[in-house]
Amino acid sequence: MEEIQIGEYKFNKITHHISKNQSANDVIIARLDYKQSRILELLVNNHRQIVSRETFATEVWNTSFVSDATINNKICALRKAFADNSKHPTYIKTHPQVGYELLAPVITDSKNHSSLVKQSEHLIQEFFAYFNSQLRVSIGQVLMLLGFIAIVMLILHK
The missing domain is CATH 1.10.10.10 (Winged helix-like DNA-binding domain superfamily/Winged helix DNA-binding domain)
Known part of the structure; x- marks a missing residue:
């Protein structure tokens, strides 16, 4: 930089x-x-x-x-x-x-900026890998569960 x-x-x-x-x-x-x-x-x-x-x-x-x-x-x-x-x-x-x-x-220098972006992407990938290995669920399963909870909440509020 x-x-x-x-x-x-x-x-x-x-x-x-x-x-x-x-x-x-x-x-x-x-x-x-x-x-x-x-x-x-x-x-x-x-x-x-x-x-x-x-x-x-x-x-x-x-x-x-x-x-x-x-x-x-x-x-x-x-x-x-x-x-x-x-x-x-x-x-x-x-x-x-x-x-x-x-x-x-x-x-700051654009090269430094792109390096930070790459580091951030790598950290996000590591986080999801850790999340998946610890909970033994996929992101799709989490989204399905959240969708189900949202439907139940809508039904209960009617």
């Missing part, structure tokens, strides 16, 4: 560039430093969830304490790259004394 679509911007995890599609060309808006990239990755991986300052400290700086000013400066740089407004955010929302939340829609 090299590129991540965040709202109307793209973030390249390898080059640390944030770009925007303008006139059928990607225009680089900003180049993030390593810490900014790590913060953005944490926000993406925890999309629509609050990421605490403590999490940033341990995951980005590998320490238990980082000053609020240091984190604020990195978040401010990210907001500037996304042309975001802290008072009316569309990308990064501040939760005072708690942390930050990524609000913008996130789309």
